[in-house]
Amino acid sequence: MTTPRKLRIATVSLAGCFGCHMSLLDIDEHLLELLGQVELDRSPFTDIKLPGPCDIGLVEGGVCNAENVEVLRAFRQSCKLLVAVGACAINGGLPAQRNMIPLTEILEEVYHTSPGLAHGLIPNDPELPLPLDKVYPLHEIVRIDYSIPGCPPSAHNLWQALSDLLAGRPPELDQHWIRYD
């Protein structure tokens, strides 16, 4: 596939485990093909810290703190298409298990009462972003153009979706490769 201008792709992990990014690497040799076709903008794989104008933004993970909100909004502004990748981005995923428990209780437990603590205290530095009361899915904060389900989505479907988007088509996922376990 030849394109007159290389498309720019940005990727980010918010409240996720990086498994979705790893699944993207699981496209194996296609990765080298992809890197030949596109320019990578901000991503955990590059040293670009702020996203510039991009064609496609891939977001892994839900929104768990004030910084996630800021980064997600910046991505929405710079990316023409924003794609929610994986369960955490689509519905909060496993980190949203904490939504059932008051935040203060969790912090107390982890930093005050957990075994083996020399002397507990809850971290409270202005450098640490404020945690939100709950973990939110992306679409509750910004408009999302496409979602790719799975925990993580299979490499097969990530490659399928990217190939479609790069060719200017809406992504069509292979049902056989959609797994929710």
Place this chain on the structure above:
Amino acid sequence: MTDTTENLRRVAIDPISRVEGHGKVTLLLDEHNHVRQARLHIVEFRGFERFIQGRPYWEVPVMVQRLCGICPVSHQLAACKALDRVVGATSITPTAEKIRRLMHYGQILQSHALHFFHLASPDLLLGFDSEPTRRNIAGLAAAHPDLARQGVLLRRFGQEVIRITSGKRIHGTGAIPGGVNKAVTLAERDELLREIPQILAWSQSAITLIRRLHETDPALYENFGLFRSGLLSLVDARGELDLYDGALRARDADGGLIFDGADGQHYGDLIREEVRPWSYMKFPFLKALGNQAGWYKVGPLARIQNCDAIPTPLAEQARRDFMAYSGGQPRHAPLAYHWARMIELLHAAETLHRLLLDDDILGNELMASGERRREGVGLLEAPRGTLIHHYQVDDNDLISMCNLIVSTTHNNQAMNKAICRVAQDYLDGQEISEGLLNRIEIVIRAFDPCLSCATHAIGKMPLQVELLDAQGARLSSLSRLGDGSYT
């Protein structure tokens, strides 16, 4: 470094890139650009230890692997090892143990390959000051296409071992408390065996490559971010390297034993943790030495030097070469982590080869059980270092207590020491440039940190966040008052 924040200029590296997880570094500089403070902050809080409580124990191995998508197998196996004790499987069947070992060494291989080739090598091969937009895997693929391809295929092989033994490349379900749910078929074994010679050859050339880098610029490689500290890892009953099981051994900075053969079930007698207000990641230390002197390093550099030998021949020779390079003196240089990591890459390839030739992996005795217990601790050496999972289970099979000490947490103080050293040596009194800031990240990358497993908390700064939905309607708001309470 001082804590005074008056009249100081703040420089942030945010986010730290080409590492796994979320972190940032802040530097405070005075008017002459002297570095007064350098800190690595872990900025995410997830609270797994709390929300895992009340879940049935058998769900835990698949839940906790979502702590980390790079080393999910480590968390799954550490949880299973703890819960083996709960289901009374004090020893699991030979087939189950060997399948788990395959899974684990497959993961060591893929994670080490990923770290070196995809994340860290652009600094080492393209240059610390190379153009930041090219200093990544795409830049590597353009400049050294063969190396980039080797990295991709080494990682692919490790991921295939994981897929075959656990069902999926990421977040599989193969290991369960008491054993595994699947052995390997002949066809699967042969498929993997076919690739072994190539994987061994590439692993060996990775060691040659990293050694050559050391030899080309010894002053840089031996001194960059240098600090001295103790070492902690598991070793097997003979004192040799074992990444799946063993007893805890700790050495001081000169290589002297602090303790040896310590049973991980009692880790609480050996290790304590401290919290500091500016990071969600805790600071562990050896109880015997106290919080000032008791911190240590974990991971490849600690393991290679903590063990008496590596039980596979090629990697053992590589370990001896590594030790001989410093005349037998313990090596503490952070960049030597890369060399040690590539020795482990080779060891993982050799171990996979051995396991694949062992007919036990084709067996069908998969599960063991015995007298139920209420508590278990699971330890193993994850790619980044010693990993500890500790659970208690109540009468209804529900988790009632969970404590996790993840690999990167052990290295918290070590990484902070390393960035202070780099800040002093390279940034102090200088005009701050991108290349200089990248040096801070380079020393952090050497530890291959997995910042994903860290946390978030309540502070004392008055602060308010409003969350608006896509249409601009208010979804929620949260205020932090000056006294640290929430409304």
